[in-house]
Amino acid sequence: MTSPEGFGPPPSAPTDSIPVRQASRPLYESKTWLKLLGVISIVSGALSVLTIVGIVFAWLPIWLGILLWKSGKAIEAAHETGDAASFLESQSRLKTYFLISGIVALIGIILTVIAFLFFGAIWIAAFREGNLTFN
Numbered sequence: 001m002t003s004p005e006g007f008g009p010p011p012s013a014p015t016d017s018i019p020v021r022q023a024s025r026p027l028y029e030s031k032t033w034l035k036l037l038g039v040i041s042i043v044s045g046a047l048s049v050l051t052i053v054g055i056v057f058a059w060l061p062i063w064l065g066i067l068l069w070k071s072g073k074a075i076e077a078a079h080e081t082g083d084a085a086s087f088l089e090s091q092s093r094l095k096t097y098f099l100i101s102g103i104v105a106l107i108g109i110i111l112t113v114i115a116f117l118f119f120g121a122i123w124i125a126a127f128r129e130g131n132l133t134f135n
Contacts, residue, residue: 034072041065
């Protein structure tokens with residue numbers, strides 16, 4: 001006897017799970033490192049709270065660490081179950097991580113250039129005034 005249409009045994013794996021598993025493989029193989037870097041970032045942010053300046057900026061490494069940790073968990077779920085939504089969640093969290101890291105890096109570069117110009121101008125002004133001499 002056969003089962004009526006639509007009531008047969010469930011398939012062993014959804015048809016789209018194999019491409020999701022293949023696409024998530026490189027990140028799945030790196031999930032341990034994603035989680036480790038997430039924990040390190042969270043711990044460094046928590047430790048930076050102990051400093052006066054760190055209180056202001058500690059949220060940033062903590063947030064970045066949480067993004068990495070959650071991305072690692074989502075890619076693990078995507079690879080093991082073939083869930084496309086988990087795969088996209090992981091990719092979205094990584095996108096946010098790199099976006100924030102890039103913005104922070106650009107701000108750091110801009111502030112460094114401004115500091116060099118500022119202190120260079122002070123040094124040149126002091127040299128021209130005669131307050132800075134080389135003997």
